[in-house]
Amino acid sequence: MNTIKLFIAVFLLSFGSLAQAQNSITFKITDEETGEPLIGATVYASATMGAIADNNGLATINNIEEESITVKISFVGYEAIKSTYSIPYQGKMPIEIKMEHHHEEVEEMVVTATRTSRSIEDIPTRIEFLGAEELQEKAVMRSANIAMLLRESTGIQMQVTSPSSANQSIRIQGLDGRYTQLMKDGFPLYGGFSGGLSIMQIPPLDLRQVEVIKGSNSTLYGGGAIAGLVNLVSIRPEEEALTKVMVDQTSAGGTTLNAFYASAENRWSYTLFGSGHRQTAYDANDDNFSDLPETRSITLNPTIFFKPSKTDEFRLALNGTFEDRWGGNLNAVDDREPNAQNYLQENESRRMSYQLSYTKT
Known part of the structure; x- marks a missing residue:
């Protein structure tokens, strides 16, 4: 009788251990949209229990001793499931x-087919600005041209x-004037x-502002x-x-007369600008060579605006x-004949x- 009881006890213990050893759980992990198995997806329960999905998306955890198990299933690019x-x-x-793709917000990306990789309105272009107050100051100092106005700006050489x-x-920035x-x-x-003499032929009296762009952005x-x-x-x-009327007389024999008028009447508006400049040949160091050439110039610039709406x-x-x-030797300048x-250099400009x-807002 004792032998039979011992046999039954050993059998029950062996059966219980076998049943406990056979406790397992199997997962089939697939993509929710396509149904394709996610090979390599991980199933993690603890440091000693886990599995990796095979070619069929199957992952099995064996030898589970606890009465319940908490697993975390994850795969790269997908939302983890617990x-x-x-x-x-x-x-x-x-x-x-069935695992869903991981939705991650990304910053807005703009792809364009323009000359730049971003919209022009978003490009931080540095623009140097010369306002009306500075223009008026330089116009009093040099009313015949804008050379002095630009000369004092950083990075610009005349x-x-x-x-x-x-x-x-x-x-x-050191590059040639052309x-x-x-x-x-x-x-x-x-x-x-506008190259060459144009800098010396632009009076500043009718200007409202000057904008200077330096660098590669200007190539647009x-x-x-x-x-x-x-x-x-x-000026609009x-x-x-x-x-505006300005008369300028210099000690070097230069005379400049500038006149500007602007008016707006209903749909029509206009500006009128005229400038006359006269400079006698000036020799500052008595070498019989002109440091300032003899000059006769007239500039006319009328503008008409019409707004139908x-x-x-x-x-x-x-x-x-x-x-x-x-310009040249004073004798040749006086005689107009080299x-x-x-030596005589003569420049005749007719621009x-x-x-x-048409602008539509």
């Missing part, structure tokens, strides 16, 4: 686990390219042919703006009429510059251009 199951598990096996004619070019674009009211000045305005660009913004007419505007601007310069002993634009 669940608790009673052991032994009485439901259908394998347990279907290089004299011809001592005889006092020709100057704008060098921005790489600087001159614009007026957003249009290339003189139709894009063309190949002639590699070094930078200078945009001259004219307002309801109250504006009149509050949102539409037509603008027509004319620009004419007529100038003659004579010879073997006397005529127009700007026609």
